[in-house]
Amino acid sequence: MSFAPDILERLARARSDLRMGVPILLIKEGQAVLVLSAETLKADRLEDVRGLGHELVLTITSRRAETLKARAYDGDLARLALPADAGINWIKGVADPQDDLNKPMKGPLKSLRDGSADLHRTAIKLVKSARLLPSALVVELDNAAAFAMANGLTVIPADLAAPHLETTSPLNSVVHARLPMEAAEAGRLHIFRPEDGGEEHYAIEIGRPSxxxxxxxxxxxxxFTGDVLGSLKCDCGPQLNGALAQMGSEGAGVLLYLNQEGRGIGLANKMRAYSLQDQGFDTVEANHRLGFEDDERDFRIGSKILREMGFSSVRLLTNNPRKISMMESTGITVAERVALKVGENAHNTAYLATKAAKSGHLL
Incomplete structure (x- = not known):
């Protein structure tokens, strides 16, 4: 019998630590690094890390590196040597594009090209999964086990973590209950909880679909902005209501409400993207300047829920071909694509045009 947390539970701890500004340790084949989120880093912790006497490396994605004109020798990321006089504002200025237009010159930025970037890559995946800006301060350590024990730090073996950072967490059905709704009185809400401590996801079942x-x-x-606040910057609220109304009209359907806000980057980063859009960047350009890809969502979650509920074939209400290919690649047959063209207005015309031109949406 063991009371120690397994790797999924340790990853959940690590995400929580990073969000609070607490460092974690990543280990792999005798190598160990201390990792802190650039977004939640505090000045006093930065000084403590400097006191360790090792080289400090700020790791950013290649998308962010492209914006900063920094060389990404490692392909999908860049390891930047931290200048001796760089303070907390310099680090946050490199990680966060909020002030890019006022201070376009961040450099000179020295990208490292020697040594392995494997643990730096794991660090980026972890901060992304914590819904933080994709940038991490990484420092190599000696005597990692003793250091972790002395400071009470979460230790993550990178090899054990890798499969869980690439795949979706197992999902468990928690509860379901009847929920009469405006769209349909015969409604039922199902709650699914991932084992990795992430956000719960919901399935809204209309009627009794075969x-x-x-x-x-x-x-x-x-x-949140579109579904709850009625934002006019996107078409999400009208799509949600339109889909439920169509299911109610037909008497049966299932809507999966997946907690992947802002194309999977989280609400805080979505608001950062909105701020960049106010500076003149489109939705894809804004994501790239933040260091994210066009779309960070994982639609495999949806197929897992559908299978858990007993469905193997769908008529998919979507304008996004990526959802169709993801469903079919994970064993859910898409018998028909049902278009859902609602919600265009004067405030989101450019946004919808970008989705069509750069993300392939069928609008």
Whole structure:
């Protein structure tokens, strides 16, 4: 019998630590690094890290490096040597594009090209999964085990973590109950909880859809601004209501409400992207300047929930071909694509045009 946390539980701890500004340790084949999120780094901790006497490296994604004109020798990321006089404001200025237009010259930036970037890559994946800016301060350590024990730090073996950072967490059905709604009185809400401590996801079942034929379904990513506040910058709220109304009209359907706000980057980073859009960048350019890809969502979550509920074939309400290919690649047959063209207005015309031109949406 063991009371020690398994790797999924340790990863959940690590994400929580990083969000609070607490460092973690990554280890692999005798190498160990201390990792701190650039976003949540505090000045006193920066001085403590400097006191260790090792080279400090600020790791950023290649998307952010491209914006900063820094060389990404490691392909998907760049390891920047921290200048001796660089303070907390310099680090946050490199990580966060908020002030890029006022201070476009961040450099000179020295990118490292020697040595392995494996643990730096794991560090970026971890801060991303914690919904933080994709930038991490990384410092090599000696005597890692003693250091971790002395400071009570979470230790993550990179090889054990790798499969869990690349795949979706197992999901467990928690509860479901009847929920009469405006769209349909015959409604039922199902709650699914991932084992890795991440956000719960929801399935809204309308009527009693047959498991033996394609079900009218939608994968809807959470959008607090559109779904709750009625934002006019996107078409999410009208899509949510339109999908539920169509399911109610047909008498059956299932809407998966996936907590992947802002195309999977989280609400805080989504608001950062909105701020960049106010500076004249489109939605894809804003994500890239933040260091993210066009779309960081994982629609495999949706297929897992559908299978858990007994569905194997769908009539998918979507304008996004990526959702179709992801469903089919994970064993869910898409018998039909059902268009969902609602919600265009004067405030989101450019946004919708960008989705069509750069993300392939069928609008």
């Amino acid at each position: 498991r033996d034929e394609p079900v009218l379904a939608r994968l809807h990513s959470a959008c």
